[in-house]
Amino acid sequence: GDSVTQMEGPVTLSEEAFLTINCTYTATGYPSLFWYVQYPGEGLQLLLKATKADDKGSNKGFEATYRKETTSFHLEKGSVQVSDSAVYFCALSHSGYSTLTFGKGTMLLVSP
Amino acid sequence: GAVVSQHPSWVICKSGTSVKIECRSLDFQATTMFWYRQFPKQSLMLMATSNEGSKATYEQGVEKDKFLINHASLTLSTLTVTSAHPEDSSFYICSARDPGLAGVNEQFFGPGTRLTVL
Numbered sequence: 001g002d003s004v005t006q007m008e009g010p011v012t013l014s015e016e017a018f019l020t021i022n023c024t025y026t027a028t029g030y031p032s033l034f035w036y037v038q039y040p041g042e043g044l045q046l047l048l049k050a051t052k053a054d055d056k057g058s059n060k061g062f063e064a065t066y067r068k069e070t071t072s073f074h075l076e077k078g079s080v081q082v083s084d085s086a087v088y089f090c091a092l093s094h095s096g097y098s099t100l101t102f103g104k105g106t107m108l109l110v111s112p
Numbered sequence: 113g114a115v116v117s118q119h120p121s122w123v124i125c126k127s128g129t130s131v132k133i134e135c136r137s138l139d140f141q142a143t144t145m146f147w148y149r150q151f152p153k154q155s156l157m158l159m160a161t162s163n164e165g166s167k168a169t170y171e172q173g174v175e176k177d178k179f180l181i182n183h184a185s186l187t188l189s190t191l192t193v194t195s196a197h198p199e200d201s202s203f204y205i206c207s208a209r210d211p212g213l214a215g216v217n218e219q220f221f222g223p224g225t226r227l228t229v230l
Binding site for chain 2: 036
């Protein structure tokens, strides 16, 4: 079955540092890939998505590129802020199916 | 963007009582809604898929009689935790698909409901 693997956290960075959160997946076919962010005490918000190979999703300075050859969708940001502190979830779904498969989440802590 | 609300945002109840959580899609009609449970510092666990006008599809290991799901309209799904016990304390999150976004199974999430059973 499908699975998503994320790097374990917490990831601790200083403000303005470069961020990478690794995400790899196992799935048949060509799933859509997502990054969701969860701020403390809140639900999930879609951060970005990519629906086919080589697509780059981007939002709020975050980027991730759908790499079919390495089955990866790593999240990056050039300069993190304290307000980026949250838990980040990588997920996938297949066209024609409803459910999302989530990774375990990676907590990001950014200090001033 | 599509907005999903949940009510209440938090609830405290006594053991043995039932609690109802509402999930609403505010600006779109959701034929499919999902209920998740999240334990502290863990990922989301899909509990069930709720389809408007039909019975919910529960994931393996989720008790149908304990977690009653009703999807009576295209904008409302409810989760009722019956005879709640302390081990049911958790963060419950719903989500909904927007069928207008053809070909992309994006889900829009509610803000979650924190249930504490004493």
